[in-house]
Amino acid sequence: MEVKTESSRKSYDNPLMNDILPPKRSSWLSRHHPSWALYAAAIWSLFYGVLGSYWVMGGTGFPFGENDPRGHMMGSFLANVRADTGGAAIIIAGLVGTVVAMAMKRQYKSRMIRSVLLAFAWSASAALIVLVPDIRIMQNFAYAFMLYFELFDWPVVNQLLCIAGGFLWGAVALIYQRRSREACMNCGRTEEGKGTSSITAAKWGKWVTYIAVVTALPYGLVRLIWAAGIPLGVSDPTGIETQTLTESLIVAVLGALPIGGAILTLGLIQRWGEVFPRWCLFLSGKRVPIWLAVVPATLTSAMTIFSGLKLWVDLFQGGSVNLENWGELGPGLFWLPWGISLGAATFAYYLRRRRSCRHCGRM
Structure with a gap:
């Protein structure tokens, strides 16, 4: 029993030992994640494009600017955005995102086209993860440990949805970038770097x-x-x-x-x-x-x-x-x-x- 323990200890201390372990059987989710990530990003973008249309037409619930009284206090970059202009920007971004996600199902010969698609995907990911959220996400995370949820309102929920969209677009950008350099779309490894x-x-x-x-x-x-x-x-x-x-x-x-x-x-x-x-x-x-x-x-x-x-x-x-x-x-x-x-x-x-x-x- 001690020999087994010592052997396993050596294997975990050696980073290369993980490589020689047999790979697990892949699940349907992992086998098809390049496809479902693209579809998920397209659906997310279309959903927010529809929401932008609703807000432009006077619908309630616009989560920024005048409808977010705590925005200025929490350091939101979007604290001064109005529903009409902000909603219009969301419509454009949502529709463009839907088209780009579907376009990334193909691998184009033109390096310029690939660069434009990648630039949009990485920019969308960075904006949704870094620019949209504010300190309230960290604040609610900390107060959740004390079972205090009164600060959890629709603007915070919207920020969480945007963070999820940011990770989706990050995954899409990573998958397309790997495909462009002929690496494995699931792990990113190439023959030269294995x-x-x-x-x-x-x-x-x-x-x-x-x-x-x-x-x-x-x-x-x-x-x-x-x-x-x-x-x-x-x-x-x-x-x-x-x-x-x-x-x-x-x-x-x-x-x-x-x-x-x-x-x-x-x-x-x-x-x-x-x-x-x-x-x-x-x-x-x-x-x-x-x-x-x-x-x-x-x-x-x-x-x-x-x-x-x-x-x-x-x-x-x-x-x-x-x-x-x-x-x-x-x-x-x-x-x-x-x-x-x-x-x-x-x-x-x-x-x-x-x-x-x-x-x-x-x-």
Whole structure:
């Protein structure tokens, strides 16, 4: 029994060991995901094109501008958009997106056509993930741990739908880009690059993981100090010194979340991030599914990036960090590098752990 344990330990410490494991049988979903991703992006775009038409004709529920009273306070880039002009822009983007998604079912000989299609897909993905959402996504995520959902309204739901559309368009762009360079559309591997990604990711992934861990700590540490009643780096200490027990607990939870996230981030380069440790009871010794780490880390990375971007924009628009208020604004400025490094660390973890492709057989 000890020999088996030692053998498995060596296999997980070696990033190349994942490559020689037999690939699992591919599911219908994975075999056809290049097609369904295109159809899903087309349907999503058409749906929002129809919504744009409804809003232009005076329909209720336009989620930006005058119908979003919290937009300015939460740093929304679309806080000044009107329903008529915004709805018209959504109609155009939705219809163009539908046409582009269907057009990407073909591989064109013209490099210019391929470049235009890819440019639209990547731009749509970036706009939907980075520009549309604001700090309310991160805010609702944090308050959900305290079962507080009063801030979850239609503008927030719309932002979640746009983030989903952004990931769809990102998947479409990635698939088409892989097809353009004659790589496997499911894994992105080519004949020239097979077998090298795991070794490379094991090297640079460790450093970006450490960066993600360090940049996650400032916000959490300052909030935990506030929860203890110490007004560190605040311009008006009254609120910290007079906070109730409930308020202290809320601040403590807000501080514990990024610190807990930093600890979990270490799992991207530790053995317990690949094999469940002993204290996991019936899961002990089993392989950690890749998606169990990649999916939440990717979503956290996306939330942190666009929230951090909003804070940097607010700073350039007139905010300032000084010796009196550094605890209020300073730690939030680490969110953008935190999100970027976490995304890179997650990608390295995925490259290091993925098996041989179920479709092309490349390692």
